[in-house]
Amino acid sequence: MEQSTPWEFSDDRGRLAVAGDRPLRIVTYIQAGATLWDHGIRPVGLFGSQHDGAAPDPAKGGELPLAEIPYLGSGGALHPDTLLEARPDLVVAVTYDGEQVYGLEPKTALELEAHVPVATVAVGPGRSLAEVRERFAALAGSLGQGEPLVRARELDAAEDTLRQATGGAVRPRVLALSPAGPERVHLARPSSWPDLRALTEHGVGLLQPAAGAGVNWSTVGWADTAAMDPDIVLMDVRTNAARPEQLRSDAHWRAIEARSRLLPWNPEAPCSRRAHTRFFTLVADTVREAAGDA
Incomplete structure (x- = not known):
């Protein structure tokens, strides 16, 4: 009798996830689920992080049909039994530090791994955007799925378009940020975010916050942000x-909104060729428009 080969995947915590057969029922952190969806894999359940609430964040959900896939909870309120009730063969999440399963309390992750294999993909500062994308592609491939070949050609074309848009005489000033409210804002440090580093590598003029506390973000007021004079936010x-409507009581934000082009940015976007093609194309179009108006 022919024996099946056990499924294995070496994750980015240096751990080997093993199952008797290729996993079919997969519960994921929502960003990971959105990425696997782009590879043709439908999760049976989703969970969020300590920053999320009782409902899934549509920004993190990408193209996922969120109304059709159970959302199991987020952060400290998420109990391992809730995840196990979805009867997963595998749990997929991300890690920022190469150690912790992001979105799960350490105790929850430990209890979960006693019952079901857990695989993580590193998405933090130590990885390039291409490396993150290829690690998800490797995981999806081990599960028998992948993005169509045409997606690679589309991504190559989008990267070429972005390099052409940033290669002109005028280089618009681009600032990535996460508003905390009308009094303060978190400015992204581009070196800490794989997608922002990729933009820089393709010639986008990303602004650097002043040195100080915070590895990923510099938290400042809107006056300091307006003084950076971004063309694109x-x-x-x-x-x-x-x-934006929650910020308009601040005059400095109103000045930014009046002069800058605002683009949606998702620091936890799906890590697929499809998603990155859309992102690079949007940035390229906006850089070209801003340079033309200068």
């Missing part, structure tokens, strides 16, 4: 970030 669209 990449604005966090996750539900935990403040919306």
Whole structure:
């Protein structure tokens, strides 16, 4: 009798996730689920992080049919039994530090791994955007799925378009941020975010916050932000970030909004060729428009 080969995947915490057969029922952190969806894999359940609430964040959900996939909870309120009730063969999440399963309390992750394999993909500062994308592609491939070949050609074309848009004499000033409210804002440090580093590598003029506390963000007031004089603002669209209409009581924000082009930015976007093609194309179009108006 022919024996099946056990499924294995070496994750980015250096751990080997093993199952008797290729996993079919997969519960994921929502960003990971959105990425796997772009590879043709439908999760059976989703969970969020400590920054999320009782409902899934549409920004993190990408193209996922969120109304059709159970959302199991988020952060400290998420119990391992709730995840196990979805009867997963595998749990997929991300890690920022190469150690912790993001979105799960350490105790929850430990209890979960006693019952079901857990695989993580590193999305933090130590990885390039291409490396993150290829690690998800490798995981999806081990699960028998992948993005169509045409997606690679589309991404190559989008990267070429972005390099052409940033290669002119005028280089618009681009600032990535996450509004905390009308009094303060978190400015992204481009070196800490794989997608922002990729933009820089393709010639986008990303502004650097002043040195100081905070590895990923520099938290300042809107006056300091307006003084950076951005032409384009990449604005966090996750539900935990403040919306533009919540900021208009501040004159400095109103000045930014009046002179800058605002683009949606999702620091936890799906890590697929499809998603990155859309992102690079949007930035390229906006850089070209801003340069033309200069």
